[in-house]
Amino acid sequence: MRAGLAPAVVGARIAQVTVVDERALTRHAGDAVSFEAALTGRTIAEAARRGKFLWMPLQRPVAGVQPDGASDAGASESESLGNAIVGHLGMSGQLLLRPAGAPPERHERVRLDIEHPVHGELTVVFADQRTFGSLALDHLVPTPDGAPGGWGTDAAATPSQVAHIARDALDPAFSDARFSRTVRAKRSAIKRVLLDQTVVSGVGNIYADEALWAARLHPETPAADLSARAVTRLLAEVRTVLEKALAEGGTSFDAQYVNVNGQAGYFSQSLHVYGREGEQCHRCGAVIKRIPFGGRSSHFCPRCQRRH
DNA sequence: GGAATAACCTGGATGC
């Protein structure tokens, strides 16, 4: 989604902001009026991502030219690294690129009308059925390691709301050694640790199940029981799964999971365990099992992912 | 302090 959005929004001026449903601003410190006012007239400088968080840093306002209603929810911009629109899609959020004046989308929550120097007038729609996703204006803070904050930015900064999120497993600055130490210090089940975004980001329920299958690890294996070698293998499989999913445009089961043009990804056709309860394991032929996991499900092969 | 659970929502699928 970041890759699809970037060419259309980087360098674009935000002409108008319309908050249709204020529940989309649950992570925004102010109200809808302050959100709309603070963004109107600003120019988007980048489109960056860490794990499942996406942010769009804003160019600083030209001296003497204040955007409408200059107050914002973050720190004083003159004292900070600047501000960014930060978004999370939650379970069902979408960011859609549409022509200017496009009719309302179903579950539309926020609309940004933008003017791009090359592509002209466009509309970015944030739609979200379950309203777990959100947009916010946030201030940027330095990264502790001095490396770029995420994909799509060279700046060593992230929105404050993203600062506690670990680097993405595919991030060049990701520390394998720290990951291994952290994982092996946890008594929780390895799947729970993989889903802990403060340990590694970008891994959700689908990709956790798929990576554990590839690494032949039972999802309920205590993380502390894993050898350093097993953790290294697991991290390699996490990366393989994420790289493949990114290349195939993500995992679409229905119309909720689409790219900025409303197109579905293909990774669902590459799944080995997720959503395949009762079907045969692609590796050994055993029947895939589904077990409850914190209000959701874990899928695994009982033969090639045995509990130790 | 770490780990587990509940809560936040809507809508599609399924069963009665």
Place this chain on the structure above:
DNA sequence: TGCATCCAGGTTATTC
């Protein structure tokens, strides 16, 4: 056909 129930790709506050 209508209603109730379950389930869904996430994060975070609360409880244990």
